[in-house]
Amino acid sequence: MVKKLEAVIFDYDGTIVDTEKAYFDVMKDLIKVHFDKEIDKEDYIKNVSGTSAEQCKKYITNKYNINDVDYKEFEGHVTKNMYSRLKNMNILPGIEEVFSLLKENGIKIGVASNGNLEHIVDGLKEHNLYNYVDDIVTKYDVERGKPYPDIYLHAAERLGVNIEDCVAVEDSKPGAMAAAASGAYLILQTNEITNYFDFSDVDYKVKDCNLYEVIKGLIR
DSSP states (O other): OOSSOOEEEEOSBTTTBOOHHHHHHHHHHHHHHHHOOOOOHHHHHHHHTTSOHHHHHHHHHHHHTOOHHHHHHHHHHHHHHHHHHHTTOOBOTTHHHHHHHHHHTTOEEEEEESSOHHHHHHHHHHTTOGGGOSEEEEGGGSSSOTTSTHHHHHHHHHHTSOGGGEEEEEOSHHHHHHHHHHTOEEEEOOOTTGGGSOOTTSOOSEESOOHHHHHHHHOO
16 A cells, blocks of 8 residues: 555556557558558557557567568558547546546656657647646656666656655556556556456556546545
């Protein structure tokens, strides 16, 4: 149990905004269009979801025997398709209420993501959440991204709090591993994509809960 809650650090994709299914759908459709290949949903999720653009490239090029030139063109189409969908993506249930609760109680809000800073900032602004957030840390700010704990440790440092006084909210296996290894109190909120992961070896405290009520119960 957290002795005194000082901050809540959220993953972004699939935790704040419902992007994970959109990413998968875009990848599935474009792999079919460009390479006439069918994507294995479970294999893709286990190898790509919650990782990084670099890992995605490695997986796709190896899995489908695609060269760097063709992948670069493919990646451009993925980016274009995702950008057109971003404005229509919903924030996940309860997120706005949780952000308001935290601000009302003087608890800091951080974002720790393997994603791109511009993508995160644009998404937070689109959903009027940007002004709630005290700091954003991405894998480009640390030596090692998720599943290593560096992002969470650096986020806590920049927020000026001890990681043991932080709650981490994650949806994917790499993110959950990073948060648990950092010493944060881990809440897992999976979705229809990340619920394919096996979390049995991850030290989470709560899974698939009413996030507002759980965090409210941690505030003293």
